[in-house]
Structure formats: C-alpha cells, structure tokens
Amino acid sequence: MKNKKKFSAAVAATIFALSMCSVSAKAIVSAAESLSNQNTYDEPNAVALDFSWVPDNFDEALSFTNMYGRTHTDGKNLVCCVRAVPNYDEYVHSVEVDNEDYDKGYISKVYYKNEDDTLQFKSDTMYEVTVFYMDKNDKLSFSCRTERYINDMTFSYDDCSFSFESDENGNITQTDIFGWLPDSIGEYREYRKANDVVSLHENYVVFAECVCTDGGYELITSQSGEGELREFKKFAIFEATAEPIDPGNSGNTVAVYEPVKEGNVKAEFKIARPWETDKEPIALISKNYKIDSNLSIHEITSNNNYTEGYSYTVENGSIIFDQSSSNAQISYIISSNSDYDMTCGERTSVFTPEKDGTYVLTVEELCEAIISVGMSNSGHFHYFYPVLTYYTAHVQNGEITVQKNYKHSWYSEEQIEKIVAECASTELIVCSDVMAEGSENLLNGEYFSYVNGEMPLQDSHLKNYITNYYNKYNTESYFCMNVGYLNETDMIMPRIVLSDYNLAECLSEMHTSGSATSDDIMDFYMVRAKKDGKLSITADGFMEFDLEIKNGIFKRADKIKEGVPGDVNGDGILSVSDSVMLQKYLLVAGKLTNRENADICKDGRINVFDLCQMKAEMMEK
Numbered sequence: 001m002k003n004k005k006k007f008s009a010a011v012a013a014t015i016f017a018l019s020m021c022s023v024s025a026k027a028i029v030s031a032a033e034s035l036s037n038q039n040t041y042d043e044p045n046a047v048a049l050d051f052s053w054v055p056d057n058f059d060e061a062l063s064f065t066n067m068y069g070r071t072h073t074d075g076k077n078l079v080c081c082v083r084a085v086p087n088y089d090e091y092v093h094s095v096e097v098d099n100e101d102y103d104k105g106y107i108s109k110v111y112y113k114n115e116d117d118t119l120q121f122k123s124d125t126m127y128e129v130t131v132f133y134m135d136k137n138d139k140l141s142f143s144c145r146t147e148r149y150i151n152d153m154t155f156s157y158d159d160c161s162f163s164f165e166s167d168e169n170g171n172i173t174q175t176d177i178f179g180w181l182p183d184s185i186g187e188y189r190e191y192r193k194a195n196d197v198v199s200l201h202e203n204y205v206v207f208a209e210c211v212c213t214d215g216g217y218e219l220i221t222s223q224s225g226e227g228e229l230r231e232f233k234k235f236a237i238f239e240a241t242a243e244p245i246d247p248g249n250s251g252n253t254v255a256v257y258e259p260v261k262e263g264n265v266k267a268e269f270k271i272a273r274p275w276e277t278d279k280e281p282i283a284l285i286s287k288n289y290k291i292d293s294n295l296s297i298h299e300i301t302s303n304n305n306y307t308e309g310y311s312y313t314v315e316n317g318s319i320i321f322d323q324s325s326s327n328a329q330i331s332y333i334i335s336s337n338s339d340y341d342m343t344c345g346e347r348t349s350v351f352t353p354e355k356d357g358t359y360v361l362t363v364e365e366l367c368e369a370i371i372s373v374g375m376s377n378s379g380h381f382h383y384f385y386p387v388l389t390y391y392t393a394h395v396q397n398g399e400i401t402v403q404k405n406y407k408h409s410w411y412s413e414e415q416i417e418k419i420v421a422e423c424a425s426t427e428l429i430v431c432s433d434v435m436a437e438g439s440e441n442l443l444n445g446e447y448f449s450y451v452n453g454e455m456p457l458q459d460s461h462l463k464n465y466i467t468n469y470y471n472k473y474n475t476e477s478y479f480c481m482n483v484g485y486l487n488e489t490d491m492i493m494p495r496i497v498l499s500d501y502n503l504a505e506c507l508s509e510m511h512t513s514g515s516a517t518s519d520d521i522m523d524f525y526m527v528r529a530k531k532d533g534k535l536s537i538t539a540d541g542f543m544e545f546d547l548e549i550k551n552g553i554f555k556r557a558d559k560i561k562e563g564v565p566g567d568v569n570g571d572g573i574l575s576v577s578d579s580v581m582l583q584k585y586l587l588v589a590g591k592l593t594n595r596e597n598a599d600i601c602k603d604g605r606i607n608v609f610d611l612c613q614m615k616a617e618m619m620e621k
Contacts (some may be wrong), residue, residue, distance in 0.1 A: 061127035069184030226263030331471035334360035499536035
C-alpha cells in the first residue's frame with residue numbers, strides 16, 4: 001500500500017490545479033515532468049511518447065468514451081483511462097494503482113468540463129483523464145472508485161478495476177474482463193456483430209441487447225436446475241452526448257453471469273414489463289448449460305449444433321485425448337492387428353501404438369440434450385444419445401499420422417417428436433431420462449461394418465482383426481471375423497468353434513458389407529473375451545486362429561492358420577474344381593463355398609483377375 005500513498009501525495013497538487021480548466025497535450029507532458037521528480041519510472045519523457053490520441057479537451061474525451069469506453073492503450077507505452085464524473089463537487093472520485101510492484105505512478109490525471117456555452121442544456125458531467133506509462137514486461141492494475149459521504153457514512157458506486165500487461169517487446173494488452181467485454185457504444189456494435197444476444201465468453205454467460213427502459217421494460221432472468229448462475233456485472237451502454245441524457249432512456253443492456261454451482265441449469269432471459277405477467281415478452285431466450293465441478297460452463301445444444309466435448313494431440317509417440325466437457329461421457333473403440341497400450345483417466349486418455357501399422361480409433365460420446373416441453377416451455381426432459389467419431393491412425397517408423405474420417409450421430413427425430421407431443425399440453429415439470437434408440441447397439445451392426453471399411457490391412461481385405469472397447473470403468477475385447485456369406489441351406493453348423501468356451505463366447509452373426517465393394521456381402525462374427533488363457537478359433541472347419549487373452553485383452557499368437565488361396569470349394573487344396581466354381585460365380589451361375597480364399601490378387605475384389613491368377617498358379621504346379 002506504500003505506493004498508493006506516494007501516488008496520492010504526488011498527484012494531489014496537480015489535480016487541484018488542473019481540475020477546473022481545459023489542459024492541452026503540452027500541459028499533460030508538463031504534468032508528467034512535475035511528477036517525475038517524485039516517482040521512479042524509466043524516464044518516459046526520454047522516449048518518443050505519442051500523446052496525440054489522448055483526449056485533451058471535453059469533446060475529445062466524449063469521443064474517446066463512445067469509441068473505446070473507459071480504457072485504451074497505444075499498444076506500446078501508454079494506457080489511458082477516461083471516465084465520466086457527474087456532480088464533481090458532491091462526490092470523491094479516485095483512481096488508485098492496485099499492484100505494489102508498479103513503481104512508476106501516474107503520468108497525469110486531468111479533469112475536463114464542457115466549455116460550450118451555446119448549448120441550451122449543458123451537462124455538468126466532467127471527464128477524468130488518467131494516463132499511465134508501462135515498461136517492457138510490466139504489469140499495471142488500477143481501480144476507479146466514486147464515493148459520497150452522508151452523515152459520516154460512505155456510499156460507493158461506479159467501482160471497477162482494470163489490468164494491463166506488456167511483453168518483452170513492449171506490446172501492451174488489456175487482461176481484465178473489459179478487455180473483451182464491450183463498455184462503449186463502438187465496442188458494443190462490434191461485439192453484437194460477432195455474438196448472439198446470449199453467448200458464452202471466457203466462462204461467462206453474456207447478455208447484450210437494447211432494452212427500452214423508458215417504456216418500462218426490463219431484463220428479467222430466471223433459472224432452474226441443480227446448477228446456478230450469479231449476476232457478475234450489469235450496466236447500460238449509452239452514446240455519450242454533451243447534453244444530459246433523459247432519465248430512463250433506452251440503452252444497450254449488458255449483463256454478465258458467472259457459474260457458482262455445479263450441475264445442469266436452464267437460464268431464461270426475457271425483456272418485458274414486470275407487472276405485465278399475462279402478456280408475451282418482447283424477447284425470450286432459453287439456454288441450457290452444464291456447469292462442471294471446477295465451475296467451467298458449457299452450453300448444452302441440440303444434435304444439429306453438436307460440439308465435440310474433447311480434443312486430441314499427438315505427442316511423444318502417443319495420441320492424447322483431453323475431455324473438455326463432463327457432459328460427454330467418453331469411451332473408445334480401437335481396432336487393429338498390431339499391439340498398443342490404452343489408458344483411460346477421468347479427463348485424459350492416452351493411446352500408444354507399439355508397432356507400425358493401421359489403427360482405427362472410434363471415439364464415443366454419450367451426450368445429453370435437454371428438451372423443453374409444456375405450454376410455456378416450463379417442462380423439460382433429458383435425452384441421451386451417442387455420437388461416434390472415427391479416426392484412422394497410420395504408424396510408420398514410429399511416426400503417427402491421424403485422419404478424421406466420419407461422424408455418426410444416432411438421434412431419433414421420431415422419438416423426440418413423439419415425446420414432445422405427449423408433454424406439450426402439460427405445465428408439469430417433466431424430468432424423464434430417455435435413451436436414444438440404437439445406442440445399445442454400439443458394438444453391433446453398422447458401427448463395426450463401418451470400422452471394417454476404414455481399416456485396410458496389407459495382406460487381406462479385413463478377414464479378421466481385434467477390437468477393444470475402453471472407458472474409465474471397464475474394458476471389453478473382441479476378435480472379429482469376416483467369413484464368406486452362406487444362405488441357410490448352405491450353412492455349416494456351427495461356423496465358428498472355440499477351443500475353450502470358458503475363456504470366450506461367440507456372439508451372433510451379422511450380414512455386413514465388406515470393405516471391397518458395397519455388394520460384397522459377408523457374415524460377420526465377434527468372439528468376446530471372458531477370462532485370460534490361450535484360445536484357438538476355427539472358422540468353417542479350416543481357418544484356424546491361435547490367440548491369447550491377457551488382462552482381458554485379445555493378443556495374436558505367432559501362429560495363424562488360414563485357408564489355401566484359391567481354395568473356393570473348401571476341400572483344403574487348389575484344383576481344377578476351384579477354377580470351375582469361381583468361373584460359375586463370376587458368370588452369376590453359382591456360389592462360392594469359401595469367399596475368403598477367392599481374392600487371390602489381394603486387391604479387395606473378386607473378379608476375372610483372380611481367376612487368371614488361379615489358373616496361372618495351377619499351371620506352375
């Protein structure tokens with residue numbers, strides 16, 4: 001506090017001398033020189049300071065206020081604070097530096113009054129102009145306060161604080177909330193061009209809209225839910241004029257709210273007359289927010305406005321996922337024939353590939369939407385739905401490249417319409433939890449089918465691969481197989497045989513589209529791990545897979561047995577009968593017993609080139 005006392009003593013004489021007269025820029029420099037003997041700063045007058053933008057009369061101070069609000073900087077050396085001072089003789093107005101390590105003091109503090117005697121009605125408001133100097137790597141924090149003494153009691157109003165920082169090059173930036181919050185008519189117009197009436201900014205909810213206060217209208221807010229917002233700042237922005245503004249005149253209202261309690265909260269902002277409760281408000285805006293345990297706030301939006309609740313970076317041979325929203329419950333599906341490590345924490349999960357190869361990462365978010373219902377939107381229900389985002393990670397020589405492929409949202413519009421219709425006629429608070437249709441099929445159907453099409457392997461078109469499902473609660477492991485499609489009349493029963501059914505179980509088959517072509521129909525099987533141990537899987541009586549389950553995760557053993565290339569009839573050898581069966585299949589005159597062995601060229605397609613390759617290999621024998 002020693003600096004505050006020194007500043008007050010140093011500036012007192014200058015304020016008294018300059019308080020009731022118009023002072024030029026030269027006078028400001030003179031004031032700086034007079035103060036420099038009593039304050040320790042690095043000789044700002046030895047630097048080529050530009051005071052041309054600093055107001056040096058009433059009109060310039062008024063224009064400054066309309067353009068910048070209370071503070072502005074030249075970006076290099078000077079910070080200027082301009083504020084309106086009504087009733088100068090009745091109130092005590094002070095500007096005090098808050099940070100004790102700032103030892104340069106004020107350059108000047110000057111008051112300007114309106115000298116235009118041609119106005120019919122002239123405002124008695126004066127403008128207080130305070131200028132500060134900043135060095136490189138400097139910090140400046142100061143507070144403005146207006147106080148009035150009545151019967152030995154002090155009443156304060158118009159309190160506000162500002163802070164600035166300069167970097168090693170001397171570039172100055174404003175670091176307090178008013179650095180981004182509009183506090184002038186010019187800044188307000190620019191802010192509204194870039195933001196809606198209600199928006200989120202730096203963990204604050206901001207309302208900005210014109211409110212016709214002279215018509216009796218007010219901003220009325222309400223909220224419901226376990227979370228809570230608290231009003232942090234509220235003020236009106238008028239265009240400053242040399243004449244008095246009529247009491248109650250319309251102004252641009254800015255209200256700022258901060259989160260103070262964890263949980264979901266529905267906030268309503270309406271412009272209305274408080275006594276006209278039976279009339280529709282001029283404006284009504286409803287927003288749903290999620291406030292986390294650390295009091296960070298996120299807007300809960302509909303599926304059409306979905307924003308990912310996580311981000312990822314590639315660092316030190318790993319892909320690191322950081323969860324930014326607790327509203328999104330993050331899980332991971334990883335598919336690969338190569339080894340890797342996956343750890344899931346509360347907020348951060350790390351995927352580390354251990355070998356070169358291709359990995360498919362499917363990030364699942366179980367998201368929540370709050371749907372308003374009821375005759376006046378007074379009711380709501382919670383709707384949960386999964387959003388899956390697919391990534392392909394290619395690893396070569398330890399270098400990781402990530403490609404974002406696709407996003408799939410399972411959000412049943414029909415289900416929403418049905419529930420909204422049922423709740424539309426009631427004023428009761430509805431708080432139902434509804435799970436989106438299809439979310440229980442996470443490891444079934446098109447999800448795995450899509451993973452198929454996005455994980456090309458070098459030696460096959462996705463005949464088999466290992467998929468593991470992770471979240472912070474548990475891990476599940478699956479061995480997935482594509483085998484040739486068979487009609488029920490041609491079915492070999494059972495098609496999948498396990499050496500030990502205590503270690504794993506085979507899930508029901510699905511008919512899926514393979515990775516090669518959309519009409520390449522295959523049968524898809526999953527074997528789910530249950531206990532650790534060694535397991536052999538036999539498909540269609542001749543394809544054998546030796547696997548090991550460690551810590552609940554499938555690992556491939558060294559020995560993997562697959563069918564003979566070209567053996568489409570399944571007798572274990574390549575012969576003329578195979579070429580005859582393949583030729584009939586290509587002429588749509590027959591079927592293949594084992595489609596897996598038909599793609600001899602390993603190009604993901606079964607066509608005449610495979611038949612030519614088959615005949616060439618038989619001739620070599």
